Amino acid sequence: MTSLGGVEMVDWNLAAATATRLVKPGPEVSREEARAAVAELRRHAAASEEHVRGFTRMAPDEAADTPVLVVDRPGWIRANVAGFRELLSPLLDKVQARRGNGPGGAMLGVVGGKVTGVEVGMLLSFMASRVLGQYETFAPPGRDLPGAPGQGGGRLLLVAPNIVHVERELDVDPHDFRLWVCLHEETHRTQFSAVPWLRDHVESEIHAFLGETDVDPSMLLERLREAVQSMAGGGRPWSDGGEGGTGGTGGTGDEEGRSLVELVQTPAQREVLGRITAVMSLLEGHADYVMDGVGPQVVPTVAEIREKFQKRRAAGAGRLDQALRRLLGLDAKLRQYRDGERFVRAVVEEVGMDGFNRVWTSPNTLPTKAEIARPADWIARVHRKAD
Template sequence: MTSIGGAEMVDWNLAVATATRLVRPGPEVSRDEARAVVAELRRHAKASERHVRGFTGLGTDEAHDTPVLVVDRPGWVRANVAGFREVLRPLLEKMQERRGSTPGGAVLGAVGGKVTGVELGMLLSFLASRVLGQYETFAPATRDLPAGANGGGRLLLVAPNIVHVERELDVQPHDFRLWVCLHEETHRTQFTAVPWLRDHLEGEIQSFLEETDVDPMTILERIREAAQSLAGGRPEGEEGDEGGRSIVELVQTPAQREVLGRLTAVMSLLEGHADFVMDGVGPDVVPSVEEIREKFQQRRAKGASRLDTALRKLLGLDAKLRQYRDGERFVRAVVEQVGMEGFNRVWTSPNTLPTKAEIAAPAEWIARVHRKPEA
């Protein structure tokens, strides 16, 4: 990123170093156990590709070129920092130009970039112990973070977190690992089988960022609030304050509200589709799927602690939980009415994606996309 005064708005290297230093250690496993987990996750990811293709009717040979990376928590941090840095580049350059025109902007930037790097690292250290898997699509390809040959992303499976949760839930490890892979493989299939999806999402994100007119200190304050929560520094009772806002709630204009509504609908579709596929394939290939699903839903709903609940609200993770639920209901209702082939019309173009209102009212999407042309 082009710097003004030699300083960036965010010290990305410091963010990675901070998160790596603060992230909780993973569960205790021997070297042989770790190797066995990695090997099994790779096998399950490969098997899941076949299962997901067969169930959804989606899939291309490009999926074979998309890497599956079994990573630890620091590896997840590095991949996401690379993705954030790429996606946020236009916004941070805009903020940096504004900062450079203010008296002392370069000096403040040198300090602010490091402060923000530390605080972002604190947030990532919190999230790094909670993510089981992810299809990362925005980070540029590097030797340590390879990507698909045609510009696709990579599938990340966070091995220590998968082992931690399977032990916490007291479920059959082999079944749980395959169950997780089914969900994450669905995301990989979505992006590899729908070639316009990545560019569409990136375009929507950039449209949102282009409309952003937020003073840099406002954004830094949002990050600071989250970091203070992580350290237990928020005032007692503030977690339940209805006036509190999540970091993602920086919408300032009607145009941004429209973009955010479309992004929410797309993410609800992607997450709900993955849950639907996971439940649809699961009974045939995961013997203990009912037990796993029940225990995992309970864990997903209640969170780990009071602090965890506060952070989920501040980071917007409660909204993500609603996306799983609402999106799965949409997919299920559409498939019940028009079948899987009829549902797959959703992937035809950006115009056939559901709106936020249609996610809540699947019949409206069916009527719009499946309506017969007038004679």
């Protein structure tokens, strides 16, 4: 990354150290229970490959195979610090240059990198206790975090303590729940390993979004600071007592209730963000559709798990959790699961799985944001044109 006097815009090492220090260790388990959970997740991850590939009819390139890593919360933090550092470099280079041209730029670089590192670390500590699994796409491979050669370091992460925590909280069969989670995450792994152009396309869209960002460095730092203050219970409230956990902002015209992404948007970014939203809705909805589609054959209690999990996903853990989800854009992610799953289900019902799989032909066959909401429009565009 471009730095000023050797000082980065974000002190990533400090971010990782802060997040690791603040994150809770997870549920209490014995050494034997922990080893058994890790071993079972590995078995389920391996079994999920055949289930997902058979159901989706997608054939990943074996040469592009990516590793499966069962990690704890600090392991998830290290992987995501590496991913953010790689992915955000265009934006931070731009902000760094603007800061360097201003008065006191060098001193701001030293102080700001430390401050921002702590704040990013606090946000990562919040997220690290909530993520069950993740296909980590962008971080380069390293000694502690291996990745597929030639795939930008792609790897599947399963966060064992979080999975155990949620299965206990929901009071569901742990063996079924672990396999159910693995089916979702394996679907993401299959998407990226079976569609060679997908990773580069998503990365180019994110870089286009970041490249259009026109934000003053102090504003960007202030957004992070507001997020941390909300997490600590201080600062300006981001929701009022009358809003539900996944409700909108109420159309007041001010900035309350908006996510960090929305707060830094420029007009040019909105078009790019629409495309990113569409592809992420497709990927998340497809994974939800597959995990429930495969479920009845291999997860006997899938209906119970889905019902309880949906209630938990919608409710959040309380007002503070809801405020952070809204600020960080996680409510938008919940809508991506819902809207994307509806799109996939509608298309498969109309044209079958092979007809749906035309979506992976090229970036031009990906649905638009409008088509996610109106699957018939995508069918008409892609299938009529191809036929």
